[in-house]
Amino acid sequence: MPQIKITGEVQIPQAIAEDIEKTISTVEDFKKKIESNLDRKTTELVEIILAGAVKLGSSDIHFEPGEDGGRLRVRLDSILQDVLLINQKVSKTIVSRIKLLARLKLNVSDRPQDGRFSIVFEENAIEIRASALPSEYGESIVMRILDPRSLIDVESLGLRSDMTEAFRKEIDKPNGMIVVTGPTGSGKTTTLYAILKKLNQPEIKIITIEDPIEYHLGGINQTQVDPKKGYDFASGLRSIMRQDPDVILVGEIRDLETAQIALQASMTGHLVLTTLHTNDAAGTIARLQALGEEPVNISPAINIAIGQRLIRKVCDKCKKMEPATDYELNKIRNVIKNLPEGIKVPEINKDLKLAKPKGCIYCNNTGYKGRLGIFEFFLVDDEMEKFILKSPSIVDMKELAIKKGMVLMQQDGFIKILEGKTTIEEVERVTGE
Numbered sequence: 545m546p547q548i549k550i551t552g553e554v555q556i557p558q559a560i561a562e563d564i565e566k567t568i569s570t571v572e573d574f575k576k577k578i579e580s581n582l583d584r585k586t587t588e589l590v591e592i593i594l595a596g597a598v599k600l601g602s603s604d605i606h607f608e609p610g611e612d613g614g615r616l617r618v619r620l621d622s623i624l625q626d627v628l629l630i631n632q633k634v635s636k637t638i639v640s641r642i643k644l645l646a647r648l649k650l651n652v653s654d655r656p657q658d659g660r661f662s663i664v665f666e667e668n669a670i671e672i673r674a675s676a677l678p679s680e681y682g683e684s685i686v687m688r689i690l691d692p693r694s695l696i697d698v699e700s701l702g703l704r705s706d707m708t709e710a711f712r713k714e715i716d717k718p719n720g721m722i723v724v725t726g727p728t729g730s731g732k733t734t735t736l737y738a739i740l741k742k743l744n745q746p747e748i749k750i751i752t753i754e755d756p757i758e759y760h761l762g763g764i765n766q767t768q769v770d771p772k773k774g775y776d777f778a779s780g781l782r783s784i785m786r787q788d789p790d791v792i793l794v795g796e797i798r799d800l801e802t803a804q805i806a807l808q809a810s811m812t813g814h815l816v817l818t819t820l821h822t823n824d825a826a827g828t829i830a831r832l833q834a835l836g837e838e839p840v841n842i843s844p845a846i847n848i849a850i851g852q853r854l855i856r857k858v859c860d861k862c863k864k865m866e867p868a869t870d871y872e873l874n875k876i877r878n879v880i881k882n883l884p885e886g887i888k889v890p891e892i893n894k895d896l897k898l899a900k901p902k903g904c905i906y907c908n909n910t911g912y913k914g915r916l917g918i919f920e921f922f923l924v925d926d927e928m929e930k931f932i933l934k935s936p937s938i939v940d941m942k943e944l945a946i947k948k949g950m951v952l953m954q955q956d957g958f959i960k961i962l963e964g965k966t967t968i969e970e971v972e973r974v975t976g977e
Contacts, residue, residue, distance in 0.1 A: 598689060639676075702916035735917070752794075
C-alpha cells in the first residue's frame with residue numbers, strides 16, 4: 545500500500561459527495577456502491593464508506609474481521625445491519641487507512657487503541673471516534689459518527705405538550721439542576737444539546753465540560769477533560785466556576801467531588817445541565833446518594849429529573865394502519881389506565897387502528913425508519929424536596945412522582961403507539977413487557 549499522509553481529516557471530494565448524494569438511499573444502495581468500487585484506491589474506498597454511512601444516517605460503522613474477510617455493518621436507528629463481507633486483503637488495507645486517520649499505532653494490534661479524526665462532507669465537519677480492539681482474525685474497528693446535523697431542537701425531541709411546557713419553564717429558570725438519566729445510547733446527549741441550543745443567546749454565557757466533546761456549537765465555550773493532565777470533571781468544574789458562567793453543562797456526574805461542585809453551582813445562581821446513568825428518573829436521588837452526597841444538598845438543588853429512551857418509528861413509506869386485536873386493546877388499556885388527568889389520548893375502542901411495520905427497501909426491510917424519545921420526569925417542588933430529605937428508596941420516589949402526575953416512559957411509549965408513530969413490540973423491546 546502506498547504511503548499516505550497522516551492528516552487526521554478526510555475531505556470528501558465533491559465528485560464522490562455528489563455521487564453518494566444521488567445514488568445512496570438504502571443499505572442495499574450502499575452495498576452495491578462499495579462492491580462496485582472495491583478495486584479503487586484504499587483512500588477513495590474509505591471515503592465512499594464514510595460518506596455513504598453518513599448519508600444513511602448511521603450512528604456507527606463496524607469492521608469485524610473473520611476467517612473469510614471483514615464484515616461491514618452499520619448501526620441505523622439503534623439496530624446493527626449487515627452491509628457486506630469484504631475480502632481479507634481489501635479489509636486489511638481499510639483497517640490500516642482508518643488507523644492512520646485516527647492516529648493509532650500501525651504496529652500495535654495486540655491491545656485496544658482509541659483515536660479520532662474528522663471528515664468534511666458537503667461542507668459539514670463531522671467528528672469520527674475510532675476504537676480498535678484485537679480479535680482472533682485481526683483488529684475490530686468501530687467508528688462512532690458524530691454528525692452535528694443530527695442535533696435537534698427541544699420541540700423536535702418527541703415531547704408531549706405537557707412535557708414541552710414543563711421543559712420550557714425549567715429551561716427559563718436562572719439556577720438549579722436539570723438531570724437527564726438513562727443508559728448509554730438513550731439519547732441523553734441529544735436532549736442536553738437541544739436544551740443548549742434553546743439557551744444559546746448572546747447575553748448568556750454557557751460553558752461545557754465533556755468527555756469527549758461530541759458536537760461543536762458556535763457561541764458556547766466547550767472544554768474536554770484530560771485526566772492524564774489532571775483535568776477531570778471536578779477540577780474542570782472548579783475552573784469553570786471562576787469564568788462567570790450562567791449555564792454549565794457537565795457531561796456526566798461520575799464521582800462525589802463532581803456531584804458536590806455541580807450541586808453547589810446549581811444553588812449559587814447557575815443553571816446546571818448534566819446526566820446520570822440510572823434506569824429511570826426515580827433513580828436520580830439514589831444514584832447521587834450512592835456517590836456519597838447527602839440528601840440535604842440534593843433536595844434544594846435539583847429542579848427536574850428526566851428519564852428517557854429512544855424507540856424506532858414505523859417507516860412512513862411502508863406502514864399499514866390495521867385494526868387493533870383484542871389482545872392489543874387489552875394491553876394498551878392496562879398500560880395507560882392510570883394516566884394522570886389532563887393527558888389526552890385517542891379513544892380506545894374496536895375501531896382503533898394501529899401502525900404495522902411491513903418493510904421496504906427504504907427501511908432495509910425492518911419496517912422502522914428514524915427514532916424518537918420516550919420520557920418520564922418529575923419536578924422537585926416543596927413536597928418532593930421534603931420527601932428527598934428522608935432518603936427514600938427508588939420505589940418510594942417513583943410512587944410519589946406518579947402520585948404527583950408523572951407519566952412513565954412505557955406509558956409515554958404507548959401514547960405514541962396510539963398516535964400511530966410506533967408499535968407495541970418496539971416499546972416493549974426498549975422498556976420491557
